[in-house]
Amino acid sequence: MRDSTHETELPALWLRARSPDPSQRDAVTGQRLMNPHLLPDDLYLLGARFEKDMLHLAFSDGFAGSFDPQELLRGSVLSTGLPATRAWRSDLQRKPLYVWADLQNDEVLYQALKDFIELGFLLVNETPTQADSILHIAERFGIVRTTNFGDFFEVYSRPESNDLAYRPVALGPHTDNPYRTPVPGIQILQCLQNETSGGFSTLVDSLAVAEQVRLEDPEGFALLSRIPVRFEYRDATTHLVSVKPMVELDGEGHMTGVHYSPRLDDIPLMSQEDTVRYHRARKRLGTLFEDPQYELRFRLNAGEMMMFDNNRVLHGRTSFNPAEGHRQLQGCYVDRDGPRSHYLVLQRKFG
Structure with a gap:
């Protein structure tokens, strides 16, 4: 050839x-x-x-x-046939924003799926907000993954809850459920009601952040992609543990995302020197995740939702005051391969 x-x-x-x-x-x-x-x-x-x-x-x-x-x-070419990813920062010019009614058109859905695969997230407005609407929405993109939290979960302030997501505290950029194998690939968070002045949602592209870490500290980046980390979650009925590197690489050695959750991770016992080297790289990664130049920050109002690749795009939230009013989101997980399959099927028609 x-x-x-x-x-x-x-x-x-x-x-x-x-x-x-x-x-x-x-x-x-x-x-x-x-x-x-x-x-x-x-x-x-x-x-x-x-x-x-x-x-x-x-x-x-x-x-x-x-x-x-x-x-x-x-x-002769090892290719998935999918669009290449595009790393982004806070100055992203065209955000992938769609209206739910428009996504019922397959040609619009095809464009939205292309945006999602390239950027790792979508924003959708004017979604239905009935009790289980999120499941109907999720099925437009893929197959819902049930966890110990159910087919979907409600996010609002609940004292003594089994996860900090159900408290009004700020949540830094993180991966959801890194203690699972596999980690839920895609998360959808839909706002049903928001009467508070806080609780702004945040998104950060780990590809952009990690590339900066790789440029500054290639050895440190290699450690993050090689050293296993233990993640654990447990409550009265569930005990989940997973061990994997913080930086996720595919079979060709290309970065696809991270497993990042300072609330849940434990590094292995290493020498003092290796521990310090690893910590410096992890510290730089965490610092950049919180840097405003990498962060999208916005308010979700009733009927608005965000869908993001949970392995690639970190999400978070600013704190809010429940005394101001009710803030309630619904969330669910979708397998990572669903949108990719939909895209390839629609590509036969529109590509």
Whole structure:
């Protein structure tokens, strides 16, 4: 295979596994009927020829079939087919703001999903505010994930509650539920009522912050992506523990987000030197998370909601005074792959 800069040999094993022949793949599902893991490791090509824009290949294991060169080109790139992420700061020019009624149009939803995948969050106004409307809203984007908090949860001031989110205190930027495996991928928070002057919502893009940490302290960033951290939550009926690095990388080593919650984390026992090195990197990360140049701050009013990638975009809240009036939000979680699947399906129509 040749592009404008270099040639790449296509190994026989790679080619053989990509056969579209009906004897090798199910015609409906596209799933393999053979196991390429069991092919002989000394497999080689016996012959190759072009005929009517198709490549005909014969292999040493006795199989011969036709291959579409364009499909081979597409398969040579490890790509999800999704838009690339775009890191942002507080000076983000165009915020991804939509109206709920407009999102019933698939073409508008397609654009909104593109924004969400690129930026990691959406803002939606004029949403329905019945008792369980949030579940109907969530199903437009993906599949609701039930936790010990239920299908959805109510966020308002409750003394002696089992989480600080249900107190009127300020909440710094954090990841929800880092003690779960896997961590809830997407969170939706919808305002039902807000009679207080405080309680402003905040969002911070961890990709932008961590990139700055990586530039300033590459070794420190490497520690944050490698050293495991213990997260724990427990109440009368639930006890959850998860151990994972604070910075999340994908299989190609690219950063996808963080697990960040100073209320819940414990670093492992290390040497004094390693502890100080790790703490300095974590301290810088935390300082930038609270820096106004990275933070979006806004008030959610009744019928307004925010949806954000819980692994990538940290959320928080300023304190509020319950004596001023009632402030109530509803929240739920959606699996991370739901919006991505919707986007790829709609891309066939609008892309």
